[in-house]
Amino acid sequence: MRILSIDYGKKRTGIAVTDPLQIVPGGLATVSTSELYDFLLDYISREQVERIVIGEPRQTNGQPSENMARVQQFVNRWRKHQQIPIEYYDERFTSVLAHQTMIDAGLKKKARQNKELVDEISATIILRDYLESRKSHPNV
Numbered sequence: 001m002r003i004l005s006i007d008y009g010k011k012r013t014g015i016a017v018t019d020p021l022q023i024v025p026g027g028l029a030t031v032s033t034s035e036l037y038d039f040l041l042d043y044i045s046r047e048q049v050e051r052i053v054i055g056e057p058r059q060t061n062g063q064p065s066e067n068m069a070r071v072q073q074f075v076n077r078w079r080k081h082q083q084i085p086i087e088y089y090d091e092r093f094t095s096v097l098a099h100q101t102m103i104d105a106g107l108k109k110k111a112r113q114n115k116e117l118v119d120e121i122s123a124t125i126i127l128r129d130y131l132e133s134r135k136s137h138p139n140v
Contacts, residue, residue, distance in 0.1 A: 001050035004043070005127035007091065007119050008054055008071045009033055014119030016127045020048070025127035030116035037077065049084055053130045055091030055122070089130045091122070 003022055007014035013036045015028040031039045043049070054075060057065040071088075078086050 001048040003127065003130070004028070004040075004049050004052045005089070005123045005130065006036070006052060006054040007123040007126055008036075008057070008067065008074060009119060010067060010070065012116060012119050014116075014121070014123035015039070016120065016123035017047075017049075018127065018131070022050075022131065025124050025131060027120035027124045030119045036074070040078075044084060052078070052084060052086040053089045053126060054086055055126045056088035057091060089126055089133075091126050 001022075002020055003018045005016045005025070007016075011033055012030050013033045014030050015036075016025050017028045018025050028043075029039070040052070054071060057067040057071055059065050075086055075088075
């Protein structure tokens with residue numbers, strides 16, 4: 001079963017997913033946030049998903065960012081209507097890391113301005129970090 005991650009944004013949301021063995025994370029899509037719930041329902045009707053990890057938006061000082069209320073609203077809706085567990089994972093610095101990943105990959109400046117790609121890479125980084133944390137803390 002796969003693990004899916006979400007980089008939830010006000011307008012767009014990046015989504016990443018693991019392979020069925022939960023070893024390799026990869027970008028799946030960037031969707032309009034207003035279409036996210038339906039997109040997920042469609043995806044889980046076709047693929048087995050064990051859990052969803054959603055980026056917990058925090059400022060560098062650890063305080064919730066302005067997007068946290070929207071994320072909580074989505075999580076509450078999901079938990080009320082769906083059986084697949086959803087959990088938070090710290091997403092601080094993922095956008096910075098996504099941009100650095102694009103630079104390291106040799107993408108030109110115009111490609112690095114593609115916000116949909118940044119969101120998808122950010123979701124992939126959240127998922128990668130989540131998988132790494134499970135390796136180092138398997139009982140958490």
